[in-house]
Amino acid sequence: MPALLQPNSHPAVPGRRVSHRSSARFFYLIDAIGRLHEPTSTQLDALESSYRSTAEFLSTCPEFNGLLHEIHAHGSRQLGTLVRPMDETREGFDIDLIARLHGRAMREYGGAAGPARLLNNLFAALERYANAHGLRIQRWERCVTLEYADSMFADIAPIIDEPSIVSIYGDTLGRIPDRKLHIYDKTNPKGYARAFDKAAAISPNFTSSLEFTEAFEAETRANVTPLPVAEEVFNRLLSRLVQMLKLHRNVAFGTAVGTSADLAPSSVFVTTLAAAAYAVQAPLPHHSPLELLLDIVETLPVYFERTLLQNGAEHWVLQNPSAPGENLASSMNTPARQAAFNSWHGLIKEQLADIVESIEAQAGMGVLLAKLETAFGKRAARAIRNEEARQRQSTAGIGKVVLLSSGAPIATTARAHTFFGD
Structure with a gap:
């Protein structure tokens, strides 16, 4: 034992x-x-403008067909624990964003192939956005990274809402896809911040x-x-x-x-x-x-x-x-x-x-x-x-x-x- x-x-x-x-x-x-x-205030304004523009673009993308209802930050920026990258040649920050989808998205993205399909669709949509704005883009197993102006990097991960009435902070529970493992894991960025x-x-x-x-x-x-x-x-x-x-x-x-x-x-x-x-x-x-x-x-x-x-x-x-x-x-x-x-x-x-x-x-x-x-x-x-x-x-x-x-x-x-x- x-x-x-x-x-x-x-x-x-x-x-x-x-x-x-x-x-x-x-x-x-x-x-x-x-x-x-x-x-700085200037960096915050630029970052807000960039990610709101991204959110508006994603909300009208055919890949999600009205399923995406919010993009919000999580992690260090939301908690007030941000630190700059070790690379001193960069003045920008790395932030994490969540693209939240309604629970009914699981009907579209369920099953063993669902996690990869959801991440592929997110990448396809963001790639069009990146090409239109001259941004760099990279895909990962759980998120997609966009490089905004001034070396601001944003990791954007999709989450499908799955609220629970029996868990603390359960109203904001969700599932995050893992392309490699072909599964959805529990996650709760908003609950974690609370x-x-x-x-x-x-x-x-x-x-x-x-x-x-x-x-x-x-x-x-x-x-x-x-x-x-x-x-x-x-x-x-x-x-x-x-x-x-x-x-x-x-x-x-x-x-x-x-x-x-x-x-x-x-x-x-x-x-x-x-x-x-x-x-x-x-x-x-x-x-x-x-x-x-x-x-x-x-x-x-x-x-x-x-x-x-x-x-x-x-x-x-x-x-x-x-x-x-x-x-x-x-x-x-x-x-x-x-x-x-x-x-x-x-x-x-x-x-x-x-x-x-x-x-x-x-x-x-x-x-x-x-x-x-x-x-x-x-x-x-x-x-x-x-x-x-x-x-x-x-x-x-x-x-x-x-x-x-x-x-x-x-x-x-x-x-x-x-x-x-x-």
């Missing part, structure tokens, strides 16, 4: 103490790096929230530009955490871990783990947001099940909170991927501790930037350098120099992530 290696228990992490001053500085750095990975938002809405339990708020206000008084208010920091904790994890994963699997990029844990695996950890850890008493974040990272492996098989291999399971029966860890069930995840988890804990130690010790900007670049890449370090230069320039007129290594903040505004629909 298989043996359960790791029960689904959630022990508290032994307490650690990091000063509020260091917590404020750390979150400034993470926030500055996170904002670097957000699309589950993520529910976790993100949990108020963290900080034992010294007043002191933390005062530390932010003190930093504001000490510098020219203000920090985000504490409430804004709390509201976006989960999204910023996921951004940080994904960015570190991208950098680690490109350089530090020493394995090929295809061994990296998927974004949905990382995001679901982070949301599960946040939902458990946030209500527990923590001294500061930074300590909460470090505890979440520490306990990530607790939130999926590992079973020892008779052949000595492990089988990992991470249930989709919005689509019962879907294992979001299915792509992790090879020894190489599992070993790579374990190595990455150890690496991010080590490098975060190193960054925090540098902040606590008030190391110089050169030391801190080197550690940030190692953990989060050249683009992230450059964002901090550019912000420091901007602050120096803006304060030169009044004879005041502001160094980000000492926690200089900037104002940010929390955004609702509803640009691409509910």
Whole structure:
């Protein structure tokens, strides 16, 4: 019989103490790096125009004959966890779109040949659109990719509605085709976003929230530009955490871990783990947001099940909170991927501790930037350098120099992530 290696228990992490001053500085750095990975208003407008044009085209295509009723975004853009591609020659973003079809589409696309036929029809329609607009197009096993202007890539996957009254978030359940396997799998992108938002809405339990708020206000008084208010920091904790994890994963699997990029844990695996950890850890008493974040990272492996098989291999399971029966860890069930995840988890804990130690010790900007670049890449370090230069320039007129290594903040505004629909 298989043996359960790791029960689904959630022990508290032994307490650690990091000063509020260091917590404020750390979150400034993470926030500055996170904002670097957000699309500009111009990019958002261009992307909205592009995908709405695509949606209007598909809605009138003869391949679907009125069956397609909506195109909406899902994944990182909708969750507020977007990160730029590792390729620094690209300024565009990669987004995921869903082309939703009415449930009656299964009469047309059912059976063993149905998944391939649906994907073929989607590709044929989008190919006409791509040719008419001079766009590149590529087909995959579950989606079709369009390259819009300015290196914006959109993966468009078809889903046939199959709502359920017995499942949580069941009103938005659907089936996604897999051309290779000739099957339809359960999926629920809208439900997943609702589950993520529910976790993100949990108020963290900080034992010294007043002191933390005062530390932010003190930093504001000490510098020219203000920090985000504490409430804004709390509201976006989960999204910023996921951004940080994904960015570190991208950098680690490109350089530090020493394995090929295809061994990296998927974004949905990382995001679901982070949301599960946040939902458990946030209500527990923590001294500061930074300590909460470090505890979440520490306990990530607790939130999926590992079973020892008779052949000595492990089988990992991470249930989709919005689509019962879907294992979001299915792509992790090879020894190489599992070993790579374990190595990455150890690496991010080590490098975060190193960054925090540098902040606590008030190391110089050169030391801190080197550690940030190692953990989060050249683009992230450059964002901090550019912000420091901007602050120096803006304060030169009044004879005041502001160094980000000492926690200089900037104002940010929390955004609702509803640009691409509910």
